[in-house]
C-alpha cells in the first residue's frame with residue numbers, strides 16, 4: 538500500500554479520529570457545529586464521513602443498540618432536567634479533548650435542575 542509492504546498477519550489500527558478532523562469533509566472540523574448534519578431547511582442529513590462506528594466489513598455490531606440507548610438516555614435526561622452551570626461559576630467550556638486511548642472531555646461541573654412537572 539502506497540509503496541509499503543504490509544506483512545501478512547500485521548495488526549492495523551485505523552486512526553478514525555483523523556476523519557472528523559478532515560477539513561475536506563467538514564466546514565468547521567474543530568468546532569461543535571450541528572449544521573454539519575443539517576440541510577438548508579434544517580433537516581437531518583447523514584454524512585458518509587461520519588465514521589464514529591467504523592465502516593465496512595468490521596463496522597460496529599452494536600451501532601443500532603448504541604444509537605437507541607443514546608436517544609433514550611438523552612431524551613429522558615432532557616425531559617427531566619435543565620442543565621446549567623453551578624451558581625457563581627462562569628467558565629468557558631474547554632472543548633479540547635483529553636487525549637489518550639479514547640478522547641473524553643475535560644471534567645467540568647454542571648447542575649441538573651429538575652424541571653417542574655404539572656402531572
Ligand code: HEM
Nearest residue numbers: 551553588589590591592594595596597598599600602603
Ligand atoms: C457509542 C457507542 C459505540 C461506539 C462509538 C462504537 C464504535 C465502534 C468502532 C469504531 C468499532 C470498530 C470498527 C472497525 O474495526 O472498523 C466497533 C466495533 C465493534 N463494536 Fe462498537 N461501538 C459502540 C457501542 C457498541 C455496543 C453497545 C456494542 C455491543 C452491544 C458494540 C459491539 C461491537 C463489536 C462486537 C465490534 C467488533 C466488530 C467486528 O470487528 O467485526 N459496540 N465499535
